[in-house]
Amino acid sequence: MTRPQKRLRSDIAWSTADRITVHGRDLPGEILGHMNLGDMAFLGLTGRAPNEKESRLFNAIAVTLVEHGLTPSAIAARLTYLGAPEAMQAAVAAGLCGLGSVFVGSTEHVAKLLTESIGKSAQQIVAENARIPGLGHRLHKPVDPRAKRLFEVARETGYYGKYCALMEAIAKEKGITLNATGAIGAIACELGLDWRAVRGIGVMARAVGLVSHLLEEARQPIAKEIWQRSDEEASQHLRPAGS
Amino acid sequence: MTRPQKRLRSDIAWSTADRITVHGRDLPGEILGHMNLGDMAFLGLTGRAPNEKESRLFNAIAVTLVEHGLTPSAIAARLTYLGAPEAMQAAVAAGLCGLGSVFVGSTEHVAKLLTESIGKSAQQIVAENARIPGLGHRLHKPVDPRAKRLFEVARETGYYGKYCALMEAIAKEKGITLNATGAIGAIACELGLDWRAVRGIGVMARAVGLVSHLLEEARQPIAKEIWQRSDEEASQHLRPAGS
Amino acid sequence: MTRPQKRLRSDIAWSTADRITVHGRDLPGEILGHMNLGDMAFLGLTGRAPNEKESRLFNAIAVTLVEHGLTPSAIAARLTYLGAPEAMQAAVAAGLCGLGSVFVGSTEHVAKLLTESIGKSAQQIVAENARIPGLGHRLHKPVDPRAKRLFEVARETGYYGKYCALMEAIAKEKGITLNATGAIGAIACELGLDWRAVRGIGVMARAVGLVSHLLEEARQPIAKEIWQRSDEEASQHLRPAGS
Amino acid sequence: MTRPQKRLRSDIAWSTADRITVHGRDLPGEILGHMNLGDMAFLGLTGRAPNEKESRLFNAIAVTLVEHGLTPSAIAARLTYLGAPEAMQAAVAAGLCGLGSVFVGSTEHVAKLLTESIGKSAQQIVAENARIPGLGHRLHKPVDPRAKRLFEVARETGYYGKYCALMEAIAKEKGITLNATGAIGAIACELGLDWRAVRGIGVMARAVGLVSHLLEEARQPIAKEIWQRSDEEASQHLRPAGS
Numbered sequence: 001m002t003r004p005q006k007r008l009r010s011d012i013a014w015s016t017a018d019r020i021t022v023h024g025r026d027l028p029g030e031i032l033g034h035m036n037l038g039d040m041a042f043l044g045l046t047g048r049a050p051n052e053k054e055s056r057l058f059n060a061i062a063v064t065l066v067e068h069g070l071t072p073s074a075i076a077a078r079l080t081y082l083g084a085p086e087a088m089q090a091a092v093a094a095g096l097c098g099l100g101s102v103f104v105g106s107t108e109h110v111a112k113l114l115t116e117s118i119g120k121s122a123q124q125i126v127a128e129n130a131r132i133p134g135l136g137h138r139l140h141k142p143v144d145p146r147a148k149r150l151f152e153v154a155r156e157t158g159y160y161g162k163y164c165a166l167m168e169a170i171a172k173e174k175g176i177t178l179n180a181t182g183a184i185g186a187i188a189c190e191l192g193l194d195w196r197a198v199r200g201i202g203v204m205a206r207a208v209g210l211v212s213h214l215l216e217e218a219r220q221p222i223a224k225e226i227w228q229r230s231d232e233e234a235s236q237h238l239r240p241a242g243s
Numbered sequence: 244m245t246r247p248q249k250r251l252r253s254d255i256a257w258s259t260a261d262r263i264t265v266h267g268r269d270l271p272g273e274i275l276g277h278m279n280l281g282d283m284a285f286l287g288l289t290g291r292a293p294n295e296k297e298s299r300l301f302n303a304i305a306v307t308l309v310e311h312g313l314t315p316s317a318i319a320a321r322l323t324y325l326g327a328p329e330a331m332q333a334a335v336a337a338g339l340c341g342l343g344s345v346f347v348g349s350t351e352h353v354a355k356l357l358t359e360s361i362g363k364s365a366q367q368i369v370a371e372n373a374r375i376p377g378l379g380h381r382l383h384k385p386v387d388p389r390a391k392r393l394f395e396v397a398r399e400t401g402y403y404g405k406y407c408a409l410m411e412a413i414a415k416e417k418g419i420t421l422n423a424t425g426a427i428g429a430i431a432c433e434l435g436l437d438w439r440a441v442r443g444i445g446v447m448a449r450a451v452g453l454v455s456h457l458l459e460e461a462r463q464p465i466a467k468e469i470w471q472r473s474d475e476e477a478s479q480h481l482r483p484a485g486s
Numbered sequence: 487m488t489r490p491q492k493r494l495r496s497d498i499a500w501s502t503a504d505r506i507t508v509h510g511r512d513l514p515g516e517i518l519g520h521m522n523l524g525d526m527a528f529l530g531l532t533g534r535a536p537n538e539k540e541s542r543l544f545n546a547i548a549v550t551l552v553e554h555g556l557t558p559s560a561i562a563a564r565l566t567y568l569g570a571p572e573a574m575q576a577a578v579a580a581g582l583c584g585l586g587s588v589f590v591g592s593t594e595h596v597a598k599l600l601t602e603s604i605g606k607s608a609q610q611i612v613a614e615n616a617r618i619p620g621l622g623h624r625l626h627k628p629v630d631p632r633a634k635r636l637f638e639v640a641r642e643t644g645y646y647g648k649y650c651a652l653m654e655a656i657a658k659e660k661g662i663t664l665n666a667t668g669a670i671g672a673i674a675c676e677l678g679l680d681w682r683a684v685r686g687i688g689v690m691a692r693a694v695g696l697v698s699h700l701l702e703e704a705r706q707p708i709a710k711e712i713w714q715r716s717d718e719e720a721s722q723h724l725r726p727a728g729s
Numbered sequence: 730m731t732r733p734q735k736r737l738r739s740d741i742a743w744s745t746a747d748r749i750t751v752h753g754r755d756l757p758g759e760i761l762g763h764m765n766l767g768d769m770a771f772l773g774l775t776g777r778a779p780n781e782k783e784s785r786l787f788n789a790i791a792v793t794l795v796e797h798g799l800t801p802s803a804i805a806a807r808l809t810y811l812g813a814p815e816a817m818q819a820a821v822a823a824g825l826c827g828l829g830s831v832f833v834g835s836t837e838h839v840a841k842l843l844t845e846s847i848g849k850s851a852q853q854i855v856a857e858n859a860r861i862p863g864l865g866h867r868l869h870k871p872v873d874p875r876a877k878r879l880f881e882v883a884r885e886t887g888y889y890g891k892y893c894a895l896m897e898a899i900a901k902e903k904g905i906t907l908n909a910t911g912a913i914g915a916i917a918c919e920l921g922l923d924w925r926a927v928r929g930i931g932v933m934a935r936a937v938g939l940v941s942h943l944l945e946e947a948r949q950p951i952a953k954e955i956w957q958r959s960d961e962e963a964s965q966h967l968r969p970a971g972s
Binding site: 003006010013015016017018019020022023027028033037040041055062064066069087092093094097099100139141143145146148149150152153156194199205207208212213214215216225228229232 | 252313457
Binding site: 489491492494495496497498499500501502503504505506508509513514515517518519521522523524525526527530531541542545546548549550552553554555556573574575576578579580582583584585586590625626627629631632634635636638639642680682683685686687689690691693694695697698699700701702704706708711712714715718 | 732734735737738739740741742743744745746747748749751752756757758760761762764765766767768769770773774784785788789791792793795796797798799816817818819821822823825826827828829833868869870872874875877878879881882885923925926928929930932933934936937938940941942943944945947949951954955957958961
């Protein structure tokens with residue numbers, strides 16, 4: 001074998017007997033007791049600690065994505081826990097597997113669209129894109145109260161800028177409600193996050209939410225009932241009459 | 244089918260056109276912009292918002308678990324991303340699947356042991372348990388700087404109590420370094436968390452860390468090299484000489 | 487760092503430009519077109535190819551585990567696919583995550599019990615074990631038709647031996663229906679499989695079944711309806727009247 | 730809530746106390762002891778049992794995908810098992826999560842390309858598609874011995890037809906080795922499988938292979954060594970000299 005080896009390199013963390021450094025900061029001395037979980041996420045996504053305003057705004061968008069009730073993802077996690085209660089981590093993992101193009105992925109699509117379209121007018125963007133992500137909601141209309149509140153926090157912290165304004169103009173142009181994922185995608189751009197990092201915010205936030213679904217499932221189970229009802233109904237047409 | 248149906252019930256969240264309530268709180272009005280990601284996790288685990296001191300202490304233990312460098316879990320996530328970069332959520336899920344009995348699970352074992360043993364002396368607990376979780380570290384000795392710092396934050400916030408003291412006494416009795424998972428398990432007890440919830444803190448925290456590993460992998464990849472080296476070396480003894 | 491390195495070694499496969507060898511056999515020449523998927527699984531579990539009778543019996547137990555209708559695992563996979571149809575592999579993965587102690591794990595428990603108890607009488611085993619795995623079924627009673635058929639195939643192939651007889655004696659002693667997992671655990675012992683390998687048969691078999699659930703979901707979806715009904719009902723008690 | 734409910738319906742399986750029917754066939758009477766694991770997969774993918782020739786050919790393509798040595802997916806599964814040996818199903822799941830666009834996905838891309846291009850000439854297809862899947866291999870050249878053998882089995886069973894011929898013509902036109910995934914995609918088309926089902930063959934086959942990797946890991950572990958070496962090397966540049 002003469003394949004030349006490439007050096008393995010990661011800049012995230014290192015330890016010695018008495019030191020632990022994460023993203024260039026002393027973990028015990030500079031991070032623990034000083035940074036909250038959202039700040040730590042921001043540090044991981046950008047390589048730098050957020051200032052107070054960035055911390056407030058970033059935590060707000062992350063917190064928005066924690067909990068959406070009994071989502072497909074939450075039900076999948078609960079059904080998994082029903083079969084393997086000894087492996088809670090696998091139930092969270094099962095729940096995360098569904099955070100793809102249909103649900104949480106839309107924050108990423110918004111951030112990508114805004115990043116690539118900044119400088120264009122809302123009219124132009126609407127004309128050029130048959131489908132605009134971040135718009136519409138089956139329940140929250142004409143206003144998604146999360147989007148409204150997130151832009152409020154963005155204004156309060158001084159981060160309501162050209163991306164937020166463009167996203168609101170696009171929604172107005174289309175005449176469709178700006179939803180939470182639209183606001184989150186725009187704010188992520190204001191915070192300077194790479195659009196490739198944006199789906200990650202949803203994934204980590206949902207992990208937080210899934211744990212609380214599993215704790216509720218442990219004390220007040222519903223997965224077994226969902227399973228049995230579905231199984232009975234779905235195969236009823238196949239079963240002999242009277243069985 | 245005459246199986247009586249059980250009512251499905253979840254108390255976590257509900258929405259109408261203009262309202263979204265999570266754990267009994269108005270999401271836009273009482274949570275967004277007010278609570279950080281760790282506070283939201285605490286709310287999910289306990290059903291109540293943390294006060295300022297609980298917030299600082301809980302965030303400190305969660306943040307401790309975010310990043311441990313190139314763990315088996317981080318490498319598994321990176322290898323998964325190598326094969327399916329279009330599904331980042333699945334790479335995080337793959338990384339979480341390994342947070343079982345060997346690594347992150349020990350925080351849960353500590354919390355369970357302390358919960359069940361409180362009132363006994365350290366001597367008695369050591370005598371009764373062949374293996375004590377939360378002790379020992381291959382690198383950090385004689386002191387794990389994270390454990391030291393976490394107890395410091397516990398003292399500063401007024402939450403250093405009987406569980407922390409008992410865990411330190413146990414470590415002293417055994418003459419083995421108290422590691423970070425030992426401190427976290429004890430502090431979780433002080434905060435009144437059910438030991439069944441404790442593994443969940445590690446699972447959500449590690450989801451945060453895994454996202455930053457995947458972003459680094461995207462711009463500075465190492466998974467392919469780890470794979471090729473391992474594959475070449477592991478099967479070398481089987482291959483004909485000179486191949 | 488002076489940690490001595492351990493050699494990485496795997497005996498499963500190797501390749502050169504014109505050869506591919508798996509478990510010591512030439513993949514194109516000795517495996518493709520000669521062995522079926524169950525035989526390949528047997529080869530992977532034992533390191534040797536099955537004879538014709540072993541092939542028939544092992545395939546029968548593997549096939550039994552492929553499909554159990556709309557299980558929690560199948561519903562979890564379908565809900566995952568709803569969110570990430572572009573990542574079918576992650577939907578199968580989510581479905582597998584729930585194959586733990588409650589469902590498929592029981593085949594492993596049966597094989598372990600029989601391996602460790604062989605030589606004892608059924609009476610003794612029942613007396614010593616408060617819970618016997620592999621017994622009872624909510625629907626199939628007094629006879630599980632799969633168990634009956636599997637023992638038939640075991641007899642036809644000459645593999646009905648002391649483990650099968652012991653498992654039947656235990657079921658008789660307890661007066662509870664011997665279910666499919668009981669028969670599978672016993673037959674796995676007859677085939678000389680390590681009990682640690684037995685859960686693996688269920689995991690691979692269920693992967694086969696989950697793929698067909700996802701194909702059905704793609705053309706005749708039910709996950710969205712399961713989700714919406716569950717979500718509506720579970721939070722109804724929280725929502726204001728009339729909403 | 731006045732949302733009209735849609736009926737849940739699955740045609741895969743149903744059971745009563747003494748009957749179990751899967752894909753319209755009596756499980757004990759018509760499947761167990763009669764069909765092997767690959768046949769069962771074919772039944773799940775197509776809704777009908779394969780004839781003898783289809784059985785041989787389909788099993789050959791499925792078996793090809795079981796084992797590719799120490800792949801990223803196999804290493805990810807082993808690293809997961811290192812942390813959670815009590816949850817083998819989650820380790821298999823972690824391994825499957827990486828079967829995305831880069832590796833196993835190419836069989837699907839081949840089947841899709843051939844399905845959509847049949848009737849066109851190889852020249853035209855090459856001209857119209859900048860990237861052709863199913864061609865090239867870093868090790869197996871000028872011939873991939875699996876592709877050669879699979880087409881041989883296709884000829885022996887009478888299923889070498891227009892899709893196989895077209896794929897070979899495309900490879901010739903491009904002057905690149907036809908690899909195993911190219912042959913599998915073409916044969917899947919000959920067998921009348923929907924291209925959407927093709928990735929599923931790889932997913933189920935790899936589940937079979939991953940179980941044998943985990944059994945080897947249990948008795949001859951390498952994951953810990955891969956982890957420690959990677960971790961040491963990757964952060965060496967960050968650590969103070971002499972540590």
